Amino acid sequence: MKHTRSWLAIPLLLCQAWAQDAAEVSPAKQRLQELQTEYRQVIQTWQKQMQEAQKASETAKADDKPVAAISMRPDFSELLKKHIAAAKEFSGDDAVSFLLPAMNMGEKPAETREVIDMLLAHLDSDKLGQLGASLGYLDQMVDADYAKEVMGKIEKHGKNLPLLGWIAFHRGEKTLRSEPVKSEAYVTAKATVAAAIAKAGDKRLQSQFDELVVEVEKFGIGMAAPEITGVDLDGVAFKLSDYRGKVVFLDFWGDW
Numbered sequence: 001m002k003h004t005r006s007w008l009a010i011p012l013l014l015c016q017a018w019a020q021d022a023a024e025v026s027p028a029k030q031r032l033q034e035l036q037t038e039y040r041q042v043i044q045t046w047q048k049q050m051q052e053a054q055k056a057s058e059t060a061k062a063d064d065k066p067v068a069a070i071s072m073r074p075d076f077s078e079l080l081k082k083h084i085a086a087a088k089e090f091s092g093d094d095a096v097s098f099l100l101p102a103m104n105m106g107e108k109p110a111e112t113r114e115v116i117d118m119l120l121a122h123l124d125s126d127k128l129g130q131l132g133a134s135l136g137y138l139d140q141m142v143d144a145d146y147a148k149e150v151m152g153k154i155e156k157h158g159k160n161l162p163l164l165g166w167i168a169f170h171r172g173e174k175t176l177r178s179e180p181v182k183s184e185a186y187v188t189a190k191a192t193v194a195a196a197i198a199k200a201g202d203k204r205l206q207s208q209f210d211e212l213v214v215e216v217e218k219f220g221i222g223m224a225a226p227e228i229t230g231v232d233l234d235g236v237a238f239k240l241s242d243y244r245g246k247v248v249f250l251d252f253w254g255d256w
Contacts (some may be wrong), residue, residue: 028094031086035098038079046074076105080115087118096127103134109142116142116150123157129202132166136173165200168193169209181217 025033053070060067083102087095099119106112116138122128135154138147154163175189190213197209217223228240228250240248 026094028086028090028097031090032097035079035082035086038082039076039101042074042076042079046071073107077107080105080111084115084118092122093125093127096122096125100127100130103131103141109146112141113146120150120153123154123160123163128160129162129166129200132163132202132205133208135163135166136170162200162202162205165196165202165205168196169205173212176212176216177220180222181220 050070053068057067057070080102083098083105087098087102090098096119099115099122102115103112103119106115116131119128119131134141135147135151138150151167154160154167158164172189172193175185176193179186179189193209197206200206218226225240229238231237
């Protein structure tokens with residue numbers, strides 16, 4: 001299953017590498033810590049607003065009045081401006097560390113594009129590998145033409161192996177999910193992606209690729225289902241294999 005991008009989790013994950021001993025904090029790291037604190041404050045304010053809006057909504061429904069719209073995400077607009085300003089003030093890896101969390105703060109494609117364009121000026125940075133997971137979503141974040149443009153620039157540069165590995169993964173993913181595992185197309189795509197990932201040295205990318213391969217090769221269409229055991233409504237034990245050769249309808253559900 002394709003992973004969904006999360007505006008809430010990604011900025012925090014990208015900043016974890018900056019956790020520092022308070023005794024030795026550079027100006028850039030201090031600025032980033034301040035922005036991290038502000039980020040958490042924005043989240044907390046939004047969560048409080050959501051709670052208040054929910055209560056107001058319940059009251060409006062009870063009084064048969066119109067329900068006001070609720071924002072589904074915090075307003076990061078001012079925080080985005082501060083991240084971009086800091087990236088322009090600092091350079092190299094420091095600039096990249098301000099830009100990575102900013103990728104998911106913009107509400108408009110133009111804002112996301114501005115941040116990514118700035119990141120592409122740092123293709124030699126080791127930190128830029130963290131951009132890789134987002135490359136497969138650029139068509140949604142901006143548009144398909146821009147996604148091709150970005151990947152083309154990375155490939156032309158040709159030296160950032162983690163990003164090249166992510167590009168190979170994103171391009172091969174559709175084939176790996178749609179083609180039979182014994183088909184020439186699947187085997188070729190798997191080998192191509194695996195070779196690029198081996199050079200990338202990105203543990204997150206390797207893990208995502210391994211999970212995909214397991215998913216399609218063990219649970220894909222046309223593969224034998226794993227054994228399932230249980231007890232039916234009459235208290236009789238059963239195994240899925242008992243019904244081999246018959247049409248079986250499985251209904252998975254839960255009470256969440």
